[in-house]
Amino acid sequence: MEIVLxxxxxxxxxxxxxxxxxxxxxRRLGYQSVKFGCGEGACGSCTVIMDGRPVNSCLVLAxxxxxxxILTVDxxxxxxxxxxxxxxxxxxxxVQCGFCTPGMILSSWALLEKTPNPSEEEIRLxxxxxxxxxxxxxxxxxxxxxxxxxxxxxxxxxGKKKKPAPGKKKTPAGKKGKKS
Amino acid sequence: xxLSELKKVSYPETVAEAVRILAEGDTRALPLSGGxxxxxxxxxxxxxxxxxxxxxxxxxxxxxxxxxxxAITPVADLAVSRAAEKxxxxxxxxTARRIGSTLNRNLITVGGNLVQPFIxxxxxTVALVLDAVVVIQGPGGxxxxxxxxxxxxxxxxxxxxxxxxxxVIFPSLPKNSRTACxxxxxxxxxxxxxxxxxxxxxxxxxxxxxxxxxxxxxxLPQRAPGAEAALKxxxxxxxxxxxxxxxxxxxxxVQRDIRCSEDYKRDLARAQVRGILERILLDQKVPxxxxx
Numbered sequence: 001m002e003i004v005l006x007x008x009x010x011x012x013x014x015x016x017x018x019x020x021x022x023x024x025x026x027r028r029l030g031y032q033s034v035k036f037g038c039g040e041g042a043c044g045s046c047t048v049i050m051d052g053r054p055v056n057s058c059l060v061l062a063x064x065x066x067x068x069x070i071l072t073v074d075x076x077x078x079x080x081x082x083x084x085x086x087x088x089x090x091x092x093x094x095v096q097c098g099f100c101t102p103g104m105i106l107s108s109w110a111l112l113e114k115t116p117n118p119s120e121e122e123i124r125l126x127x128x129x130x131x132x133x134x135x136x137x138x139x140x141x142x143x144x145x146x147x148x149x150x151x152x153x154x155x156x157x158x159g160k161k162k163k164p165a166p167g168k169k170k171t172p173a174g175k176k177g178k179k180s
Numbered sequence: 181x182x183l184s185e186l187k188k189v190s191y192p193e194t195v196a197e198a199v200r201i202l203a204e205g206d207t208r209a210l211p212l213s214g215g216x217x218x219x220x221x222x223x224x225x226x227x228x229x230x231x232x233x234x235x236x237x238x239x240x241x242x243x244x245x246x247x248x249x250x251a252i253t254p255v256a257d258l259a260v261s262r263a264a265e266k267x268x269x270x271x272x273x274x275t276a277r278r279i280g281s282t283l284n285r286n287l288i289t290v291g292g293n294l295v296q297p298f299i300x301x302x303x304x305t306v307a308l309v310l311d312a313v314v315v316i317q318g319p320g321g322x323x324x325x326x327x328x329x330x331x332x333x334x335x336x337x338x339x340x341x342x343x344x345x346x347x348v349i350f351p352s353l354p355k356n357s358r359t360a361c362x363x364x365x366x367x368x369x370x371x372x373x374x375x376x377x378x379x380x381x382x383x384x385x386x387x388x389x390x391x392x393x394x395x396x397x398x399x400l401p402q403r404a405p406g407a408e409a410a411l412k413x414x415x416x417x418x419x420x421x422x423x424x425x426x427x428x429x430x431x432x433x434v435q436r437d438i439r440c441s442e443d444y445k446r447d448l449a450r451a452q453v454r455g456i457l458e459r460i461l462l463d464q465k466v467p468x469x470x471x472x
Binding site for chain 1: 182183184186188189191212215216218219220222229231233254256280281282283284286287368369
């Protein structure tokens with residue numbers, strides 16, 4: 001059955017088999033970053049963003065996904081220009097075996113799109129469907145916080161620079177803000 | 181999973197179109213909302229799937245008569261809805277938050293959770309305790325069914341050919357009403373062993389009206405009429421509350437569960453009914469059950 005999917009911004013006409021899940025279809029099309037873990041919506045390895053929401057692609061029948069917009073981790077960044085979340089996961093040591101990482105990053109991305117400054121509880125809730133069998137959750141949560149901070153700073157509009165009040169010393173570049 | 185007979189998938193954009201396609205397809209056509217339960221247990225004989233994903237039925241509306249929730253509203257939306265949070269002491273939103281994981285909640289729909297209940301389903305228990313009204317549309321027009329009748333047997337048996345659930349209405353509650361729901365599972369994402377929901381209205385400690393519903397003992401949620409009768413119209417005290425919880429534990433039907441014995445589930449029912457009543461009827465400071 002022919003369906004139209006927009007995968008990572010690219011519209012594709014694909015032939016979906018009647019019994020195929022979206023996970024099977026994406027992997028057949030070469031999106032190997034979408035992992036097969038449990039096959040029953042429990043582990044989150046197969047997470048994709050469907051119309052802006054993170055979902056288990058193993059629970060979506062491919063033929064019912066016509067005209068949906070799908071984002072896999074391949075659509076977030078490249079090796080040359082990784083997404084801030086991808087960089088943060090590497091820097092925070094949040095990647096061990098790496099099997100859960102695509103799903104973790106996509107769930108985190110969906111969270112940060114809606115909640116740019118999430119609390120730890122919100123991060124935990126957003127990742128409650130993504131299991132890491134290496135149990136590196138602490139670093140994963142740290143990575144999301146790190147990425148959130150960077151993304152917020154990046155998104156901040158470059159407003160007009162305030163002129164220093166007369167008589168006040170100029171702050172030297174790089175010395176602004178809190179030390180961390 | 182093999183859907184060897186599947187020949188067509190339709191994407192109606194109006195309810196009328198969906199009803200027409202379903203009526204023409206008769207038993208060979210199947211409506212699909214979130215589709216989660218279908219992926220788990222597909223009907224191999226199905227020839228046509230009617231995806232409801234494009235119907236304008238994803239909404240949560242706060243109106244004078246209560247809360248109207250479209251059938252294909254993801255439970256993730258219900259979990260964070262301010263209107264749901266305000267309604268019935270927040271029991272609806274809290275229950276939605278307990279369904280599966282974030283990833284599951286984005287797929288599972290309110291209508292789907294009600295029409296295709298499993299022993300672990302969460303919404304049927306609160307829909308029954310809150311006296312929800314299910315709106316059904318079919319070739320013969322629109323009809324409404326109260327939750328009590330809707331869950332008297334497997335809801336699908338209630339739907340005639342071409343009919344589909346379009347909306348659930350949670351009616352306004354009196355100001356003096358209190359609602360609470362508790363469940364017990366081994367982890368936060370575990371299927372609950374048992375859950376209890378209670379709604380009551382009271383003057384002082386006199387219980388004017390109440391509904392006690394137990395979920396997770398059988399696939400369909402069940403009222404505990406004996407326990408309700410023990411309290412209704414009476415001024416409650418600890419003895420009456422203990423008595424009612426005892427009756428509830430004894431009168432419910434308990435289906436076999438490989439995780440625990442029947443007695444264990446009855447003990448859970450007794451403890452949950454008593455705990456909730458102590459909190460919302462006797463105003464005792466009983467901590468809500470923590471998981472683990």
